[in-house]
Amino acid sequence: MTISADHASLGATGQGRPTLEVAEDARLPGPAAEAVRKFGITTEDYMLPARHQIQMVDQDGNLKHHSEQGAEPGHEYPLPGNDELLAAYEQLVVGRRVNDQNSALVRQGRMAVYPSSHGQEACQVAAALCLADGDWMFPTYRDAVAVMARGVDPIEAMTIFRGDWHGGYDPLKHKVGIQCTPLTTQLLHAVGVAHAAKLRGEDTVVLAMCGDGATSEGDFHEALNFAAVFHLPVIFFVQNNQYAISVPLAHQSVAPSLAHKAVGYGMAGERVDGNDAVALLAVLDRAVKLAREGSGPLLVEAHTYRMQAHTNADDATRYRQDSEVAQWVARDPLTRMKRYLTDKGLLDDGSDARIAEKAETVAAQLRTGLGEDVSVDPQDLFKYVFATRTLQLDQQSALLADELARDAAGAFSEEEAYK
Amino acid sequence: MSPTVTTSAEADGNVSLATARAAASAAASAEEAGPQPVTMAKALNTAMADAMHADDSVLVFGEDVGMLGGVFRITDGLMKTFGEQRCFDTPLAESGIVGMAVGMAINGMRPVIEMQFDAFAYPAFEQIVSHVAKMHNRTKGRVKLPMVIRVPYAGGIGGVEHHCDSSESYYAHTAGLKVYTPATVADAYHMLREAIDSDDPVMFMEPKKLYWSKDLVDLDALREEYERKADGREVTEGRAAIARSGTDATLIAYGPSVPTALAAAAAAAEEGRSLEVIDIRTIVPFDDATVAASVRKTGRAVVVAEAHGFASVSSEIVARIQERCFHHLAAPIRRVTGFDVPYPAPKLEHFYLPGVDRILDAVDDLQWED
Missing domain, CATH: 1.20.5 (Single alpha-helices involved in coiled-coils or other helix-helix interfaces)
Structure with missing residues (x-):
């Protein structure tokens, strides 16, 4: 039974209630209703994720045939443009360099802590690139690379980990919420920012980030429900990196997937290969477009992997096998994107070297900036x-x-x- | 505006639009001109309506605050007057209400949100402590959160469990929150308007047993007075009120305990003892100067509060007096507070609540013979 049929039946069976004259899709947001009409699918087919995760480029860097990308009616994703792909690759390389540089700086005692997104860079980059200038992002503590990809100065983005203040950048200037440590609490702030913008008639889209473990928190539920009830343009982007510190996903949820949670709130969900930057951009670009057009909120779950420990204070060998980690090395988001772009003729040794040089410049900036002794003002x-x-x-x-x-x-x- | 003005304007036969409007309004409210018995509920409602008129970014939301006007009717009529965009019901989720308000305040709004009852605000505790209180600090002052969290609090209404908690100490203990609690109808109006205009987040603790208490006030005059004062920043924040002057001992109270302290002072006067009563009004920031000046003058002090005494606002007040007035004290400072037990069931609450007799007993203990 579909949601719309169920809703209509309320009127027919409700005891003593007036009969509700509800058109079949009266409760559906525009794009959902349109998809249902256009593809002849049910509301659930639209809101539930496609049967397979969306993957466009396989782990060897080959573009998959359209019929094997996971696309279904109502779940179609056009290939992103070349400029966007190249911009994403550059940010991927910079992001990886930043992750590894920061981990080294922690070992040298120049940073208090750094929760690395090594292995998750495709998610980081796509989350930033899918947004327009006026849009907002609400990141977690592991999303420093996404924060930088939104244009925040690298040193300002790392202030929280250097330890001289809790936050280093101006959230209002960059439209990036302060990196949030209490899990999923920032999703509600994203909802509030979107709500305020909507009341003023602005077309701001807000992207709110969290991890797989965070979906167990109460604020995850409250944020998704509020966004759906108030019909707000918020994209909830879950980086499912398989572990919440040491606890694997199986202990967080037995839902068929985290993206399946969307339908319970009356919003559309999708699963995507979180190490495939091409698929991520395709799915998130479409989510931003739909949200801006008035679809209400969307939930996107990216399957990825935290290649390193939770932080430098964690020992991942206590809870996972090296063989498991090795499987994910083969799925690395950078090598895959590099092969794909090279095969496509968009990248050669020269341009790749120039990008690597840019990444080195950022790494040097971090070494200098975080290597300086910071003077703090007790006042x-x-x-x-x-x-x-x-x-x-x-x-x-x-x-x-x-x-x-x-x-x-x-x-x-x-x-x-x-x- | 008196009815006389209406008559003379009509006699002139030369009535401008403004005069006509004023005249119509005066005619309609002719019977209500000047000080009238007004409830605290009405004053709070008027304060929100006036703030919403004055500033489009003021929004009111929470559970049942729209069509119903709130379970205590404090938001009565706001949805009708200002529309569903500015006064609306949310899903039933307190953390969601506070968290969404944080985002709205980040993005240019001034949310005034209602927690239906004191104990129902606990699901929002993390949002309040980790974000509302700290956002300004974490962002080095770049993000301000001008928001008001209204909390109907404390007991004395025969409420069932989870409806009568005195939760002010949790908030007062949290750096970054301002905590207001009015005890009079006029203060309820002024302080709520001030809280809404404040660029800091304010926990606005409303003593629910005083919602239907009435004082003789003129709401129009209060509005004019507030708007005049707001220009010159003449504020109640951080200023305790001397609710009753006296010379022999000082009773220090806030919110729901102020009327009880005043009743005790009236009873003491009949026995020939002159008690001064201080109404704290804003727990954070605290007015040390007014409290210390009074205790130095009288030499004796009793702190009265409904909340459990242990590790509470009342303990803080005693500590602050001791630090500032030690050499002026003729007796140890006494406290009359709720017992350290969960808030009792309706048939037991009168044993728990600080009452006139318990306050007078404490006053009697202030070593008068020495």
């Missing part, structure tokens, strides 16, 4: 608690200033004390 502790500061904080600020002044005057020398 910053009090400056940003409130827009209008309280008298109590004035007093505490004065207390600390006085303490530091006495230290400077020699009453207490850290150097002496710990000599």
Whole structure:
């Protein structure tokens, strides 16, 4: 039974209720209704993900035949343009370099922690490239590469991990939410940003990111439901990298896929190969287009893999086998994209070298920027608690200033004390 | 606007549109001109309506706040007046309400949201503590969250469990939140308007047992006064009120406990003891100066609060007085608070709630003989 038929039957069977004269697809957002009409499929066929994940380029870099890409009526994805593919490849190379450079900086003690997205760069890049300038993104702590791909300065993007402040960039300037640590709480902020924009008649699309483990959180449910009920242009982008720190997906959910959760909220979901940048761009580009046209929210699940440990403080050998990791090496998003673009004649050794050079420039920028000793201002502790500061904080600020002044005057020398 | 004006304008036979409108409005409200008995509920409702008139970015949403006007009717008529875009019902999910409000505040709105009851706000605790309170700080002041979270709180209404919690201490303990709680009808109006105009997030704790208490106030005059004060930033934030002047001891209370403290002061006066009553009004920021000045003057203090005493706002107040007034104290500071038990069932709540007798007993204990 389809949702629309079920809804219509309420009127027929409801005890003592007035009969509802509901057209078959009255509850469906425009694009869904159109797909249902156009392809003769049911609402569920439209909202449920295609039977197979969308994959356009196989792990050896070959473009798959259209009939094998996972496409179905209502789930058709045109190949992205060459410029977008090249831009994505460049960001992939930069992203990989950034991930590996940062992991090295953590080992050198230059960063407090870095949750690497090594292996997930295709998701990172596609999430940023699918959006227009006026759109918003709400990333997690593992999405620094996506944040940079949206144009945030690399050093500002890494401030949170360097440890001199919780956030380094201006969310309003870049339309990128502060990288969020409490899982899925930022999905609701994405919903609010989209809601405010909609009330003002703006066509802003918001992309909200989370991982597979995060889909167990209550705010995941609340965010998807709010976005659906208020019919907001939010794309929920789940990077299913198979593990929530040590806990595998099987312990989070026994749903057929995470994308299947969409139908329960009355939105469309799709699964895509998260290591295939081409498929990711195709699926996310279409999701952005649909959302902007008024489809309401969409859920996209990308199958990928966290190649490294959760952070430098984690030991992944305690919960997964090397053989499993090895399988995913073969599915690497960079090598696949490089082969595909080379075969397509879009990339040669010269252009690849130029891209590698750009990545080296960013890596050097990170080494320099994160290698510098940062001076912190202790008075910053009090400056940003409130827009209008309280008298109590004035007093505490004065207390600390006085303490530091006495230290400077020699009453207490850290150097002496710990000599 | 008095009816006399209407008459004279009509007699002139030269009525401008504005005059006509004013006259019509005066005629309609002729009976209500000047101070009238007004409930706190009406004052809060008027404050939201006035704020929504003054600023298009003010939005009101929550559970049952639209068509129904809220379970306490505090948002009555707002959806009708301002439309479903500006006052609307949400799905039943408190974290969702607060989290969506955060996003709206990031994107230029001033959400005023309702948590239906104190204990129903707990699902939103993570959003409040981890985001509402910290966003300004984490972004080095680049993102402000001008939002108000209205919480009907505390007991005394015979409510069943989970409907009567005094949850203010959780919020007051969280750096980055301002916590207001009015005790009078006029303050309810002023403080809610101030909370909505504030660029900081405000937990607006509404003593639900005072919703239907009435004071003689003139809402039009309050509106004019607020709008005049707002220009000069003459504010109630961080300013306690001296609810009753006295000389022998100071009772310090907030929200639902203020009327109880005033009743105790009235009873004490009959016994020849002059008690000063301080209404804290904004728990955060706290007005140390007014409290300390009063206690230094009287030398004795009793803090009255409905919440459990242990690790609470009342403990904080005692600590602050002790730090500032130690040498002026003639007796240890006493507290009259709720017991450290879960809020009791309706037939037991009168044993739990601080009452006049318990306050007077505490006052009697302030070592008067020494």
